[in-house]
Amino acid sequence: MAGTQIATRQPAEVRKSTILRRLAEHGYRLTATRAAIAEAIAARPAQFTARELVEELEPHRIGRATVFRALDLLVQIGLLERLHGDLSCHSYTYCAPEHHHHLVCTGCGLVTSVVAGTVEREIRNLARQANFRPETHHVEIYGRCQACQHAD
Numbered sequence: 001m002a003g004t005q006i007a008t009r010q011p012a013e014v015r016k017s018t019i020l021r022r023l024a025e026h027g028y029r030l031t032a033t034r035a036a037i038a039e040a041i042a043a044r045p046a047q048f049t050a051r052e053l054v055e056e057l058e059p060h061r062i063g064r065a066t067v068f069r070a071l072d073l074l075v076q077i078g079l080l081e082r083l084h085g086d087l088s089c090h091s092y093t094y095c096a097p098e099h100h101h102h103l104v105c106t107g108c109g110l111v112t113s114v115v116a117g118t119v120e121r122e123i124r125n126l127a128r129q130a131n132f133r134p135e136t137h138h139v140e141i142y143g144r145c146q147a148c149q150h151a152d
């Protein structure tokens with residue numbers, strides 16, 4: 001893996017069609033409910049909680065259980081990731097399926113994906129030194145995005 005890369009954000013339309021395409025590939029047919037959920041998720045550049053999505057979709061008569069099932073499904077097929085953050089409240093973010101790490105803004109919730117070969121190598125080294133065989137890892141860095149630094 002090469003140096004450090006900061007992922008460019010896809011436009012909402014592209015994210016929405018990616019979600020719908022991946023659902024179709026996994027055998028889930030397109031329903032009005034799934035389209036509405038995909039659109040709501042695609043429109044969010046920031047991290048979001050299940051509750052926020054439930055509140056947004058309530059006026060469209062999409063229930064809490066349906067939203068939770070859709071979130072689980074999208075996590076399973078690799079389009080959404082759960083951020084650990086605050087232990088009492090997981091949030092979600094739309095992500096590309098390739099391995100990457102997260103820079104999460106504590107001001108506006110913006111999530112930026114980064115790929116860093118040096119971090120990957122260092123994690124493997126650390127594990128090797130501890131005689132540990134790593135399977136997966138998550139790196140989330142919390143702080144302030146550029147816009148929020150200026151606003152502070």
Ligand SMILES: [Zn+2]
Pocket residue numbers: 081093094095096100101102113
């Ligand atoms: Zn991610």
Ligand SMILES: [Zn+2]
Pocket residue numbers: 105106107108109110144145146147148
């Ligand atoms: Zn921010």
Ligand SMILES: [Zn+2]
Pocket residue numbers: 099100101119120137139
């Ligand atoms: Zn990594």
